Amino acid sequence: MSDVAKRGTAVPAPLAWDYAPAPEARDIVSFEARYGLYIGGEVVEPRSGEWYSTISPATEEHLAEVATARTEDVDVAVQAARDAFENGWSSLRPGERAKYLFRIARILLERSREFAVAESLNSGKPIKESRDVDLPISAAHFFYYAGWADKLEYAFPNRSPRPLGVAGQIIPWNFPLLMLAWKIAPALACGNTVVLKPSHTTPLTALLFTDVCRQAGLPPGVVNIVTGDGRTGADLVRHPDVDKIAFTGSTEVGKDIQRAVAGTRKRLTLELGGKAANIVFDDAALDQAIEGIINGIYFNQGEVCCAGSRLLVQESIYEQVIAKLKRRMETLRVGDPLDKNTDVGAINSREQLERITELVASGEEEGAEIFQPSCALPERGFWFRPTVFTNVAQSYRIAQEEIFGPVLSVLTFRTPDEAVEKANNTAYGLSAGVWTEKGSRILWMAERLRAGVVWANTFNRFDPASPFGGYKESGFGREGGRHGLEAYLRFD
Ligand code: NAP
Ligand code: MG
Numbered sequence: 001m002s003d004v005a006k007r008g009t010a011v012p013a014p015l016a017w018d019y020a021p022a023p024e025a026r027d028i029v030s031f032e033a034r035y036g037l038y039i040g041g042e043v044v045e046p047r048s049g050e051w052y053s054t055i056s057p058a059t060e061e062h063l064a065e066v067a068t069a070r071t072e073d074v075d076v077a078v079q080a081a082r083d084a085f086e087n088g089w090s091s092l093r094p095g096e097r098a099k100y101l102f103r104i105a106r107i108l109l110e111r112s113r114e115f116a117v118a119e120s121l122n123s124g125k126p127i128k129e130s131r132d133v134d135l136p137i138s139a140a141h142f143f144y145y146a147g148w149a150d151k152l153e154y155a156f157p158n159r160s161p162r163p164l165g166v167a168g169q170i171i172p173w174n175f176p177l178l179m180l181a182w183k184i185a186p187a188l189a190c191g192n193t194v195v196l197k198p199s200h201t202t203p204l205t206a207l208l209f210t211d212v213c214r215q216a217g218l219p220p221g222v223v224n225i226v227t228g229d230g231r232t233g234a235d236l237v238r239h240p241d242v243d244k245i246a247f248t249g250s251t252e253v254g255k256d257i258q259r260a261v262a263g264t265r266k267r268l269t270l271e272l273g274g275k276a277a278n279i280v281f282d283d284a285a286l287d288q289a290i291e292g293i294i295n296g297i298y299f300n301q302g303e304v305c306c307a308g309s310r311l312l313v314q315e316s317i318y319e320q321v322i323a324k325l326k327r328r329m330e331t332l333r334v335g336d337p338l339d340k341n342t343d344v345g346a347i348n349s350r351e352q353l354e355r356i357t358e359l360v361a362s363g364e365e366e367g368a369e370i371f372q373p374s375c376a377l378p379e380r381g382f383w384f385r386p387t388v389f390t391n392v393a394q395s396y397r398i399a400q401e402e403i404f405g406p407v408l409s410v411l412t413f414r415t416p417d418e419a420v421e422k423a424n425n426t427a428y429g430l431s432a433g434v435w436t437e438k439g440s441r442i443l444w445m446a447e448r449l450r451a452g453v454v455w456a457n458t459f460n461r462f463d464p465a466s467p468f469g470g471y472k473e474s475g476f477g478r479e480g481g482r483h484g485l486e487a488y489l490r491f492d
Contacts, residue, residue, distance in 0.1 A: 019333065022340040024127045029118045031204060034065040037073055037227065038210040040080035041220025047072045054203055057124035058337050058346035058381040066203050069226035074195070074235040077224040081166040081193040082241055084221030090163050090191045094150035101146030101189060103216040108139040108181075111212070115205055119177055120337040122204040124346030124382070125300050127338050137462055138181035141480075144464035145189035148485055152190065155482050161489040163191030164267060165243035168236040170257075172249045173199035173348050174303040174404075180206050182479050183246050184223060185464075190488035192244070193222045197236055199249075200229040201349045234260070242266060246487065248305070251402075251428075251473050269477025269487045271305065271469060273402040274430030276451065277423035278308030278459060279413075282317045284435035288457065290324050293408070296433060296459040298332060298344050298386050302406040303352070305474075306431035308459050310399060311388075311410045312419055318412050322390060330373045332386050344406060347382040356384050356405030363389050363398035368409070394425055402428070416441065420448045429471030433459045452478075 036043040050068035116130040152161045167187045171179035187194050198206040248271040278296045280289050296308025313321045337345035347353040372385040387407045398409045413419040432451040442456040452470045467483035
């Protein structure tokens, strides 16, 4: 079959009208030419003398030079965090710690447009999402944990909660600022200090965040940011004076980290990959479910650990769901992340685009049927069309491996038991979605799905009060909620 016949011709575009460009003003952000490391409250040159260029994945345009921290730099950052922990932060009155967190939350809200634009520029995600999801939820995390800072005794009665010390935190590129907030807010609320390493492709909002720390008057060394690549992360993991490692990223690196901290006193939480089942029963409100399927897999270009990347549809409604889904896919607007109408932005890096392309090719080779809407893609930058695979067997790589891109694999089931069996037939266990009108069925399913989060008649909802985390190869430990405090406290 020719490429044209396969892609985008199965359903006619429902609307011939196009949207006029609606770009968000980019001049609200001014990046510095160069960003050093943020250590002990100051911006310092890397002792390594190494710098690299960070780009916009939508245009491949250079945005700024960023320092690469090597072993010695990581060591200085950990020392700064240790000093801050011993000399003030851990013994500060909890109500005072809360004030700093409240301030950070408020400043993030005040500067949210600037941060949203910076995030979209550096990560490729649509401004609609950075503006309406990443920024408000990041601020909400600081507000939420600020509230806990002076109530730890009530969260854990009779258990004498105390901070761990220095936390090494390693975060990925899919939600750069949000993952920073998930890590830093609970750590600080509990009285720890941190050294955080952003992903090398998306360091800019973490570096802008150092300015928020200064604005909030946060004591030097409480938050330290070391930029660099995987080696920088590995140095942080292996540093002997780090008390806790919190990691979000791939299962492969997570396993590596687990091996590295085995036998040490370091505490560890791992938030790894996923291959979530989004399960649609024949009694579901179908149009609502279609929106949930679209949101589940195309939100943030599918670069989401809890993405609903396996769609399980009850056989009796299969044809109907696929027809509606394809029709809806034709309306997705792919393109400039800074355009307010954009639904699907750029893939974060060339490397990630190659990974997605390779996995999609494997799906076609293994015999699945591909559908992509006919949308045009920009010429420069890293782009991938929203994709759906039908005719997928459970054994295919596209049904087993995390693609981390806008690619949905569709499977079918007949009975609730079969749905559970197929949903759980994965090495992962991070999230799942259930679409049905029956409350009893939702509860029945939720009890049986081996997933840390189960959404019912919705998908990709996040709230700081709600714990998030996985089973099996999706990792362990919970972030968010009261559970999220526990990862940063000791009780001995
Ligand atoms: P990754 O390598 O696991 O990156 C996550 C973080 O760990 C980044 O800050 C990374 O630094 C750092 N890192 C890399 N190697 C390390 C090491 N040996 N020790 C300590 N830290 C290390 O993920 P990726 O390569 O960006 O993406 C690969 C795949 O992972 C994706 O296709 C996706 O399937 C999955 N992933 C999952 C999540 C999630 O939220 N669960 C997030 C991202 C990716 P650099 O980025 O600077 O290399
Ligand atoms: Mg990697």
